[in-house]
Amino acid sequence: MSIAYGHGLVSKSKSGAILDAHFKVLGLGKLSSSSAPDLASLASVDEIRGVRREPIAIEIDLGIAPKDVPDAYLRLHFFRTEPSSRMRQSSMASLEYSIM
Numbered sequence: 001m002s003i004a005y006g007h008g009l010v011s012k013s014k015s016g017a018i019l020d021a022h023f024k025v026l027g028l029g030k031l032s033s034s035s036a037p038d039l040a041s042l043a044s045v046d047e048i049r050g051v052r053r054e055p056i057a058i059e060i061d062l063g064i065a066p067k068d069v070p071d072a073y074l075r076l077h078f079f080r081t082e083p084s085s086r087m088r089q090s091s092m093a094s095l096e097y098s099i100m
Helices: 069-079 083-090
Strands: 003-013 018-028 044-046 051-061
Touching: 003 069, 018 069, 051 069
Parallel strands: none
Antiparallel strands: 003 018, 003 051, 044 051
16 A cells, blocks of 8 residues: 655635645655645635635545545646656556546
């Protein structure tokens, strides 16, 4: 079991559905408050698009299929990191059902 975490922002629709996620901090291992950036100042509401941006902190198991939108976006963020990290992560992360 490989655990990963991320601290970032999600976009939510008026109905509360999560549309996307952007992670500012990510890493391998358990979620830790010591690595948490202050993202509260980046929270916002876009009335024109009908979305709001909210901070999120998640921990995922890379060995199983993504459970939700933030989980899938965190996995994609790992593939965009430095090449040596990308190779290590690509063999560990399950992207099953993340692209439909």
